[in-house]
Amino acid sequence: MTDIGAPRLSTRQLARRRRAASYRRTWKAFAAKRSGLVGLGILVFFIVVALGAPVLASSRGLDVTLANGPVLGPPSSHYVLGTDENGRSVLTLLIWGSRISLFVGLAATVISMVIGTLLGLVSGYFGGWIGRITFRITEWFLVIPFLPLAIALAAVLGRGLFNIVIVIGVTSWPSTALLIRSQTLSIKERAYIERAEAIGAGRWHQMGRHVLPNVMPMVFANTTLTVAAAVLTETTLSFLGLGDPTHTSWGTMLDSAYQVGAITTGSWWYVIPPGVCVVLVVLAFTMIGQALEEVLNPRLRARQ
Known part of the structure; x- marks a missing residue:
């Protein structure tokens, strides 16, 4: 029985309540994944370090002219992780480098998700020559090896953040486009799309109000995996000397360590810390992405 005296909720209020209930169910399912929680904890730690860099370490420690430590000095009570070839604290470089590495990973992922989602929607929803052209563009980018293409573009555009x-x-959107395309092809055949078309809803209205909201969970799950790949790519490009020399990142630290022969001289404190940070961040995003995919993908939920 319903309470006659209870206030009647508006359509927006009902939608907000359903959305909040859906978020709670998603979080509860995600919290049941131990690997996802571990990855989230690691990621939160690095985000706190990146945001709190001005408090944790002075930016003056990045200035080569102000450095007064020993050259490639080993860890000590004053320099916990030793010094680089300029006498700067490796710990300071590591803390400030987290900002650039995470920024590049997140910003590049936003660009990748926007391009991949739009092309995937258009390719999957529209038929005819529009769908064929967008699909061929995606295939063309998939055929070209990712890293050589990124290196070539970085060399042409120049070294800049x-x-x-x-x-x-x-260069990292094609896999997202294929994923969204396959989801769009499946959603396009469902009954509520046919009903929306029968009552006069246009194609762009159907895409924006019906198709896009249903593919967004897969976009979010794929985003975390793309961030991990973007962070790793930034490290690779910086290690190859294509990074921004005016900003310190974990990749530029590894490149500098290689250039001064830190490995051959036994200066492990200059190589291992940035490498471990890259591995941990990539691992964190991967664990979160896999947990989200298990939570948001109905097929994976059905197998459990």
């Missing part, structure tokens, strides 16, 4: 973001963003 935003250039690296653009390079990674415009």
Whole structure:
């Protein structure tokens, strides 16, 4: 029985309540995945370090002219992780480098998700020559090896922070486009799409109000995996000397360590910390992405 005296909720209020209930169910299912929680904890730690860099370490420690430590000095009470070839604290470089590495990973992923989602929707929903052209473009980018294409674009655009973001963003979207295309093809055949078309809803209305909201869970799950690949790509490009020399990142630290022969001289404190940070961040995003995929993908939920 319903309470006659209870206030009647509006359509928006009902939608908000359903959305909140859906978020709670999703979080409860995600919290049941131990690997996802571990990855989230690691990621939160690095985000706190990146945001709190000005508090944790002075930016003056990045200035080569102000460095007064020993050259490639080992860890000590004053320099916990030793020093680099310029006498700067490796710990300071590591803390400030987290900002650039995470920024590049997140910014490049936004570009990749926007391009991949739009092309995937258009390719999957529209038929005819529009769908064929967008699908062929996606296939063309998939055929070309990712890393050589990124290296070529980075060499053409030049060494710059935003250039690296653009390079990674415009070369890492094809897998997202294929995923969204397959989801769109499935959703397009469902009954509520036919009903929306029968009552006069246009194609763009159907895409924006019916198709896009249903593919967004897969977009979110794929985003975390794409961030991991973007962070790793930034590290690779910086290690190859294509990063921004005016900003310190974990990749530029590894490149500098290689250039001064830190491995051959036994200066492990200059190589291992940035490498471990890259591995942990990539691992964190991968664990979160796999947990989200298990939670949001109905097929994977049915197998459990």
